[in-house]
Amino acid sequence: MTAYEDFVSQYGVFKKIDAFGYLDYLKNNPDAPRKRGKVVLVTADTPLKASRGEGKTTTTIALIDALRKRGIDAAAVLRQPSMGITAAGSKGGASGGGKASLTHPELVDWGLCGEMGSIEAAQNLLVSFAEKAVDEGRLDTILVPRVSEVPSRSLRQIAVDRGKGDVPERVVLTPTCELMQIVVLSRSMEELGQRVAAMIAGTKDGEPVTFGEFIDLWRITNILATAVMPAYTETREGSPVYVHCGPFANVSIGIPSLVSVELACARHDVVVVEAGYGTDAGAQKWLDIAAREYGAQWPSAAVVVTRATTWNDDPTLSWRYPFHVNRLESLGIATFPLINLWEGEDDQVPAFKSKAAELGFRTPVLGNLFRDGGDALTPQLDDFVAALDAAGIPAAPESHKGTPLVDTVRWIAKSAYGVPAERVVERDTFAPSLAAATELCNKAGIDINQLAVVAVKSPATMTDNDSAPEAERSVTLKKVEVHAGAGLVHVNLTTSLTTPMPKIV
Incomplete structure (x- = not known):
């Protein structure tokens, strides 16, 4: 052969x-x-x-x-x-x-x-380990969601009774999860294992805890072999x-x-x-x-x-x-x-x-x-x-890592949606969310501005109102979520659901 x-x-x-x-x-x-x-x-x-x-x-x-x-x-x-x-x-x-x-x-x-079924099983196993870590006092909160290939509105936001108070959890669709992003971006099993280890499972007394701190990663990488x-x-x-x-x-x-x-x-x-x-x-x-x-x-x-x-x-x-x-x-x-x-x-x-x-x-x-x-x-x-x-094979373009996160989002809004920086506005939820994400990153030894920005948006609109005249179009920043293992930070721009329901046809 x-x-x-x-x-x-x-x-x-x-x-x-x-x-x-x-x-x-x-x-x-x-x-x-x-x-x-x-x-x-x-x-x-x-x-x-x-x-x-x-x-x-x-x-x-x-x-x-x-x-x-x-x-x-x-x-x-x-x-x-x-x-x-x-x-x-x-x-x-x-x-x-x-x-x-x-x-x-x-x-x-x-x-x-x-790959969908394997990634779903692997991320859900990670969450199961995180739940056990809560039982054992290693975690207070769980930050990684469970995933499902088939959406359920009832599972968008849930709370699990631990007998010592509820622990909030959520469920998102498999394609949207951090482990899917890790598989997309990794170029070797070694890199994949390192990224899974760097995923932030949750917090203990306000301090971030990664999966690499309390599980054997071969359990996850074996599931992902195919x-x-x-x-x-x-x-x-x-x-x-x-x-x-x-x-x-x-x-x-x-x-x-x-x-x-x-x-x-x-x-x-x-x-x-x-x-x-x-x-x-x-x-x-x-x-x-x-x-x-x-x-x-x-x-x-x-x-x-x-x-x-x-x-x-x-x-x-x-x-x-x-x-x-x-x-x-x-x-x-x-x-x-x-x-x-x-x-x-x-x-x-x-x-x-x-x-x-x-x-x-x-x-x-x-x-x-x-x-x-x-x-x-x-x-x-x-x-x-x-x-x-x-055309030849073009050279690699300039990285935006190191640029302040909000400036990167404004650059995306201008280049990809045609909305200038002065019309990128912040909802009152954005500043607290950015502050919390920045603090989480700092405690984990991560510079949030070194993470690649993922714009989370409606698939059917580019701005807050695409039908508005060009001079009135805006983009609203809503919240921030860190995917440390994937090296990404999500910034929500418009209403989007990570568990959308299928169309009946």
């Missing part, structure tokens, strides 16, 4: 790849055959409703099918969907659709790539796809694991990476967390997807799509608008092309990808391929 095949094992209908082991092999064997693929980021317009998608996964699948028909070695890296919120695929899932679909979409939608391995599958057209981790870019980081992308880049010339929700969510987090702070590759090109109805239906929100395209272009990323047509919308193509030209966009790409798949894109990609050929 080749070295790569030594790191591949069968997992049901999928293959699982020991990405940690394979990437370490390449690092220690610089003469081993490998590629250095360029990253293309597929992101989207901000959806009109949180429960519906713009078609990023369908586009990603159609795009790699089209590129491969043009003789380009392209692969995709997708996020593992959350079974609970997609209702096991009933809303369309997150594995494409129609002709632009995976070979086993139902298994991807149902979480059978494996969860850290990306799954390999294919499109219906036979194009390679890697699936691993990371949905929910509004309340978490919403990106696939860094090692799954690095693995794909070592195997293919072009790697199309899907980031969650809109450009203000998943793309912002790929660029400003994964790339700036964790060394992921800066995109050589990007595709911003919108549904015709999202761009056209509400005139007060039509500013958002051009804002997203122009923002990525301003960062030096060749950015192509893609209009994801539905049945009955083919006659709108001339109007969309005219509108794109009026806005100064690059050559737009349009098509009913559900119906036509990659065949719709193949003849439209000349400019895209030319831009990708002209």
